[in-house]
Amino acid sequence: MTAKRDAEARIGISGWRYPGWRGAFYPTGLRQADELAYAAARMTSIELNGSFYSLQRPASWARWRDGTPDGFVFAVKGPRFVTHVKRLRDVDAPLANFFASGVLDLGAKLGPLLWQLPPTLAFDPGLLDTFLGRLPRSRADAAALAAGHDERMEGRSSFSAGADAPLRHAVEVRHPSFEAQAEAWGSLLARHGAASVTADTAGTYPRLDLTTAEFAYARLHGEEELYASGYDDAALDRWATWARAHLDAGRDAYLYFDNDIKVRAPFDAMALIDRLPRPRALGPAASA
Structure with missing residues (x-):
């Protein structure tokens, strides 16, 4: 009988290629081609968001897979063409193209798939x-x-499946109607086994903290100023408590910092990683 795997906390940043981080987080002179490896040595996961803006090529997915440590995990953001342009309608071909682009080539490093809905998309249970x-x-x-x-x-x-495994999906919403219909939205997500993203957006968008899947997912966009403000020790302690509650319940917890404008994201992520158990599949973290 296979032993049950302990729940894991996976913490990191939303994207890694930011010019403003060079000389602040990334050492001066570090090659751009080495930035992913540098960040991945200090995180336990990274949210890959280039896939939101355009379809990536198979060679890129393979390069990201091979450029990160064994046991590393990527969350992958689904394309805005599906969520923002098509607005979830008539998406069979766009979804097929996304999964044909090479995302499955991440292999065991493929973590949850994130679907961020636009602020103008209201709660529509049928859709x-x-x-x-x-x-x-x-x-x-x-x-x-x-x-x-x-x-x-x-x-x-x-799009070779490789070794078959379940896929996880998480949905981040931004229209206020989802808050008004939180119970119905939570039930809908639970029926499909999808996670409700807990999004900290400095009060700009709804913050729904619903447990709807076997894992939890949080995106930290800034506590006081969207995409800019950082998290102090007290705030990081609160998020560590949030993650531990899910871990204690047997749910993996994924948390990604998207407060990138003032180069707070990587340092906040590393500070939160220090507060929680490190996944066993990863070795010791590199020094900051």
Whole structure:
């Protein structure tokens, strides 16, 4: 009988390629090509957000996989073409293209998939139920979906399932109607096994702290100023308590800092990592 794996806290940053971080977080003279490895040695996960803006190439996914330590995990942000342009409607081909772009090539380093909805998209249970029902639940399901990609992906696709494993999905919402319909939204997510993202946005968007899946997901955009302000010791202690509550309940906890403007994100992430157990699959952290 296989022993049950202990729940893990995975903590990191949302993206890693920021010019303003050079000379502040990244040492002066560090090659841009080495920034991911430098950040990954100090984080336990990174939220990969380039996939939100455009479809990536298979070679990029493979490079990110091979440029990070064994046991590392990426969260992957789903494309805005699905969430913001198509607004979750008629998304079969865009979803197929996304999964055909090489995301499955991350292999064991593929963590949760994040779907961030636009502030103008209100709670629509029928639309959301249909969208969540289209999301693949396993690597095999994703590979089967990717096989239906359109002609734009010819010659630039890669979607071998590899060793099959479940896929996790998390949804971040920004329209106030989700707060008003929190109970219905939570029930809908739970029915699909998707996590509700707990988003700290300095009061700009709703903060829903719902437990709807076997894992928890938080995005920390800034406590007082969106994308800019940092987290002091008391705030970090509160988020550590939030994570421990999920770990104690057997749920993995993923937390990503997106307060990048003033170069607070990587330092806040490292400070939170120091407050929580490090995943066993990773070796000791590099020095700051």
